[in-house]
Structures are given as structure tokens and as C-alpha cells.
Amino acid sequence: MSENNVQKIKRFNRFYTRTMGLFNLYTDESPYSATEALILFEISTRNDCTAAYLSNYFLLDKSYMSRILKHFERDGLIIKSFSEEDRRIQHIKLTDLGGEALKTLADKASLNVEGMIDGIAEKEIEVLIESMQKIEEILYPKIR
Amino acid sequence: MSENNVQKIKRFNRFYTRTMGLFNLYTDESPYSATEALILFEISTRNDCTAAYLSNYFLLDKSYMSRILKHFERDGLIIKSFSEEDRRIQHIKLTDLGGEALKTLADKASLNVEGMIDGIAEKEIEVLIESMQKIEEILYPKIR
DNA sequence: ATTAGAAAGTGGCTTTAGTCAACTATTTTT
DNA sequence: AAAAATAGTTGACTAAAGCCACTTTCTAAT
Numbered sequence: 001m002s003e004n005n006v007q008k009i010k011r012f013n014r015f016y017t018r019t020m021g022l023f024n025l026y027t028d029e030s031p032y033s034a035t036e037a038l039i040l041f042e043i044s045t046r047n048d049c050t051a052a053y054l055s056n057y058f059l060l061d062k063s064y065m066s067r068i069l070k071h072f073e074r075d076g077l078i079i080k081s082f083s084e085e086d087r088r089i090q091h092i093k094l095t096d097l098g099g100e101a102l103k104t105l106a107d108k109a110s111l112n113v114e115g116m117i118d119g120i121a122e123k124e125i126e127v128l129i130e131s132m133q134k135i136e137e138i139l140y141p142k143i144r
Numbered sequence: 145m146s147e148n149n150v151q152k153i154k155r156f157n158r159f160y161t162r163t164m165g166l167f168n169l170y171t172d173e174s175p176y177s178a179t180e181a182l183i184l185f186e187i188s189t190r191n192d193c194t195a196a197y198l199s200n201y202f203l204l205d206k207s208y209m210s211r212i213l214k215h216f217e218r219d220g221l222i223i224k225s226f227s228e229e230d231r232r233i234q235h236i237k238l239t240d241l242g243g244e245a246l247k248t249l250a251d252k253a254s255l256n257v258e259g260m261i262d263g264i265a266e267k268e269i270e271v272l273i274e275s276m277q278k279i280e281e282i283l284y285p286k287i288r
Numbered sequence: 289a290t291t292a293g294a295a296a297g298t299g300g301c302t303t304t305a306g307t308c309a310a311c312t313a314t315t316t317t318t
Numbered sequence: 319a320a321a322a323a324t325a326g327t328t329g330a331c332t333a334a335a336g337c338c339a340c341t342t343t344c345t346a347a348t
């Protein structure tokens with residue numbers, strides 16, 4: 001395993017982290033953080049979502065997650081309902097209001113991404129996206 | 145500008161952020177955070193580095209940066225020296241000790257990246273890296 | 289069947305990260 | 319020569335995230 005390869009990947013990691021940071025502009029005005037937006041998104045896609053799943057998925061402390069979810073619940077973005085099979089577990093679902101909140105956050109994130117590719121030729125954007133998909137394809141097996 | 149393209153890029157952003165997070169294992173034992181490691185790295189490469197440059201580059205508040213640098217200075221990782229031309233400015237340089245600290249951090253980051261590509265075929269790794277370089281190439285003009 | 293252990297979730301407390309405003313000391317602009 | 323801008327520091331504050339102890343429920347091992 002070439003040390004040079006590792007250096008190139010580290011370089012990309014620095015580059016891409018910073019690039020995402022630079023285009024992270026439209027998120028400041030929101031009452032929810034980027035992390036919270038990701039959590040809402042994950043709740044919306046995953047069904048039978050639980051707090052344990054989320055804290056595991058995002059590598060966040062379960063008590064922290066508990067508080068975030070309590071916050072969401074108070075704001076009416078989600079509802080929690082105890083599982084019939086296992087009464088320790090509460091399934092989490094997005095409410096309509098939660099869906100709207102997510103949409104608002106997602107739209108802002110989209111604006112950021114549009115800013116990121118604005119002015120780049122359509123051909124280049126295609127290459128960009130193909131490259132991204134290639135990376136996902138190659139690394140996906142590694143994240144189980 | 146296709147909305148679909150934006151969705152695909154957002155998807156990649158989620159994927160890659162999470163992937164980097166999952167392989168961020170060897171950094172817990174260190175007294176310096178990932179951000180601090182990046183700052184040390186930037187100091188090492190950039191010459192005539194200043195606090196203002198760093199807080200601008202990383203989009204971090206200047207007071208926060210000031211404290212981080214003070215910490216580095218106390219730990220003997222950097223030295224600050226007033227510029228001759230402009231006496232508001234202090235140039236920052238890595239000490240030998242700072243270089244060693246950076247190397248330790250960089251080695252740990254390398255281990256993480258090795259874990260990330262471990263088990264992937266050499267051919268695939270080449271495609272991975274080409275894709276990363278393509279992305280850098282396309283987005284580089286956008287970050288000035 | 290009983291009990292030891294594990295897992296899900298919560299609450300109190302602390303630490304880490306980052307913001308905001310005020311201030312000093314220089315330099316640049318007008 | 320003011321006035322405005324820039325570099326950096328400090329103090330007080332807020333937000334993000336983690337640590338630990340606890341309850342409840344379930345699972346596994348006797």
C-alpha cells in the first residue's frame with residue numbers, strides 16, 4: 001500500500017472538508033444545526049428509526065441524541081411511539097411539520113451546493129458527479 | 145442546472161462526511177483535536193503564516209484562533225515573531241517540537257486513511273484517487 | 289424460574305468549540 | 319491629523335458534544 005496514495009487521499013480529505021465548509025453559508029439563519037438537519041433527514045428515510053440507531057449511525061453520544069430528539073419532539077417535528085415487541089424501544093417518525101422543517105433545511109443545503117457548482121461547465125459537472133459516484137461505489141463496501 | 149445533480153452532490157457530501165467520521169479512530173488518544181492538527185499542518189506548509197490568515201483560511205473566529213495559537217505557543221509547538229514591516233502582524237513558525245507533534249498527528253491520520261482503503265484492490269484504489277483528483281481539479285477554481 | 293448482564297433511553301454535570309463585544313496597538317485612507 | 323481599517327488579545331457568554339449514573343426492559347446463563 002503506497003504511502004503516496006495515503007498522502008493523496010489525505011490531501012483530498014483536507015480539500016473537500018474545507019470546500020464544504022466554504023459553501024456552508026445558508027445554514028446560519030436556521031434554528032437547527034447541520035447535525036440536526038442530518039438527523040431529521042435520516043429519520044425521514046429510515047423507517048422504524050430509533051434513538052439507538054441514530055446515535056450509532058452518527059457516532060454521537062446516546063444521551064446527546066436523546067436530548068436532540070426531545071427537542072424535536074417538543075417542537076413537534078417527530079413523534080416517538082413505544083415498540084410493541086420491545087418496550088425499551090421507541091420508534092421515531094417525522095410529523096408533517098417535521099417534513100416541512102426538513103424541506104426548509106434541505107432547500108438551504110441545496111442552495112449551498114448550487115453555489116458550489118455555479119459557473120462550472122455542464123460537462124465538468126457531469127465528470128464531477130461521476131467521480132463522486134465512483135468514490136461512493138468503491139468505499140461503500142468499507143462502511144458495511 | 146439540474147436539481148438532480150444537486151441531489152447527487154448532497155448525497156456524496158453526506159456519504160463522504162460520514163465515511164471520514166467512521167475512520168476517525170486513531171485521533172482520540174491525542175491531546176490535540178483534528179482542527180488543531182489541520183492548523184499545525186497549515187502553519188508547516190505556509191510560510192509567513194499569521195493568525196489572521198489562519199482564521200480566515202479555516203473560517204474560525206479570530207479570538208478562537210488566538211487562543212488556539214496561545215495554547216500552541218505555551219506548549220512550545222510554535223513561535224510568534226513580530227513582523228518588521230508591519231508591527232501589528234506576528235509571523236508564526238513551527239518549532240522542532242511542533243514538527244514532531246505534527247508528525248505524530250499526521251501518522252495517526254495516515255493510519256485512519258490506511259484503514260479506509262485497506263482491503264480494496266490496488267486497481268480500485270487508483271480509480272479512487274483519480275476520482276479525488278478530478279474533483280479537486282474541477283472545484284479548485286471555485287475556492288479562489 | 290432466577291438472576292446476571294446487556295441494551296434503550298433519560299437526566300445531571302462537565303468539557304470543548306465557537307461567538308460576541310470591547311480594547312490596544314499599529315497601519316492605511318482621506 | 320483625523321478617521322477608518324486591520325491584527326491580535328482578553329473576558330464573558332452560548333452552543334455543541336461527551337461522560338457517568340440511573341431506570342426500565344429484555345436476553346442469556348445457570
